[in-house]
Amino acid sequence: MDSQDSLRAALVSELESLYKTVNQLTRSDSVPDTQLQLLRGLVSLSQFAAHQVQPSGSSQSTDLQTLQRELQLLKAENTAYHKQLQWLKNHIALSRATTGKLMLKATLKQTLDTAVEITQADTGSIFLLDEQQIVTESILARSGTTEEERTMLVGSVLERGLAGWVCRHQSAVSIGDTALDERWINLPEQPYKVRSALCVPLLRDQQVYGILTLTHPETRHFTLQNSELMLAIADQMALLLESMHLSRANRDLQERLAHSQDYVRHLMKTPLIGTGLLQDNRFVYVNAKLAQLFDYPRSELLKLPSIASLIAYEDRDRVMAAIEQCLQGKHSLFELTFRICLKRGQVVNVMAQGITTEYHGQLAIATLLDEVD
Incomplete structure (x- = not known):
């Protein structure tokens, strides 16, 4: 088997590994319906890609370096997708072990850690918003901040920073050099250096449930692939937050209904x-x-x-x-x-x-x- 055939076999092997992992998880009864859409999309993507790299005959000539680059890229994507799948598995485990606000904070922390690891970011943050765009919860990768400092930081970036722009325009932004973009603001006594940033809305049906921000001290750190993967994670998070919001609203409605029924029974x-x-x-x-x-x-x-x-x-x-x-x-x-x-x-x-x-x-x-x- 020559080098090209070996590379083709390696490509197919990587795709088959991804396909099997995703397909196995989509068949699991423990995965909520809101999370299956992305996974099934990954299955379709891997099936299509596997078909594209299958040998079509000895007459086909493919550049060896091109195949090597494709293999490295696929391995990186495969690793990132596996991390997304692990994120979903962890969320399922969290949903079984915790409830309410504790589950929410654990999910946010887990999501931020996964995003930082996938993109190799230096720092990051996630904060959630209600219908009036008021922050209801926040997780910062920066350690050692007090509640007062955290409130000030979040308020500043929402009012006049990149996160506020993303929230208003409901669109993701990748900044290659923060020194050249007025949407980025450096905060007073900021202990870390930021030269590139990636900011993604947690968006569902025109409602922004939150903002995910990642930063790095070097310029042009975040790639197009990073942006696409963070959009996928943001979509997963938005689905979960919408589900939690609807569940909370339904619970409140049931409580009001029960109270109303008690009141009616008393009146009768x-x-x-x-x-x-x-x-x-x-x-x-x-x-x-x-x-x-x-x-x-x-x-x-x-x-x-x-x-x-x-x-x-x-x-x-x-x-x-x-x-x-x-x-x-x-x-x-x-x-x-x-x-x-x-x-x-x-x-x-x-x-x-x-x-x-x-x-x-x-x-x-x-x-x-x-x-x-």
């Missing part, structure tokens, strides 16, 4: 005011006070196919429309004054307040009614 038990539960435009629960207000037995109110017949004709469309909007989830509450028809034929004015809740797993409206002059 009060004997001082008429209360009822509406579902599908009919009563599924009424208390004694509400039955007394309508001058109906409770059993008859519960058998009515719709409450529309209880509402004065002139107010019926307005009231039923408000109820329908709540039952469709367009509004969570209503407050109306209208007239109701009593069983004995009289018409009286009432004030009704309603708030959406759940009853047997479906949307319902807890309603309070009281007679008004």
Whole structure:
């Protein structure tokens, strides 16, 4: 086997190693769906690349040095991709062992360490932002900083530095020489030298969840490959942060819903005011006070196919429309004054307040009614 054939075999071997590693991880049930997109992309990339370097016949002539460069580049890329895969494995392990803010800080620290190692950066930082672009969490590779110093550093770079520019423009930036770029600012008493920088937004659906910044004391340190790999890591981090954000929002919503349901159950038990539960435009629960207000037995109110017949004709469309909007989830509450028809034929004015809740797993409206002059 000549040198070219040996190099081709080495190239294919490297690609097959990457393919097997990624493919094995994508088949793991422990990987969240949000992380599989990148991994499957790597599989497709490695499959395509392996096909490209397969020998196509003895007539094909390839420069030996070109193949050697390709092999070295592929080995470097393979190492970087393996580090990304290890990052995902570590995150899965972290998600099993930790929760909440502890998990977030551990993930940020792990991500920053991985980014610094892949790019051979000297220093780095990650900080997270909320919807108002206020810093909620930060990790700095620079050691020995106090909380006050950390707040000052982060505030300075967000207000007038490179990170602020990246956040506003939602675009990654690689600076080859910071001395020639006004977007980079050197901070007072800065103990480290920065001549090149790479700054990447953690971006998802036009929302910047955070900023990753890497620096090095030499000019033109960061390569195009570094930028592409950091964009891939930033995309992974943004997916995770979005997932955590949605999970937290869902948890808060569930807590508010549980509190609302407790409040509704308390209201339903009060004997001082008429209360009822509406579902599908009919009563599924009424208390004694509400039955007394309508001058109906409770059993008859519960058998009515719709409450529309209880509402004065002139107010019926307005009231039923408000109820329908709540039952469709367009509004969570209503407050109306209208007239109701009593069983004995009289018409009286009432004030009704309603708030959406759940009853047997479906949307319902807890309603309070009281007679008004």
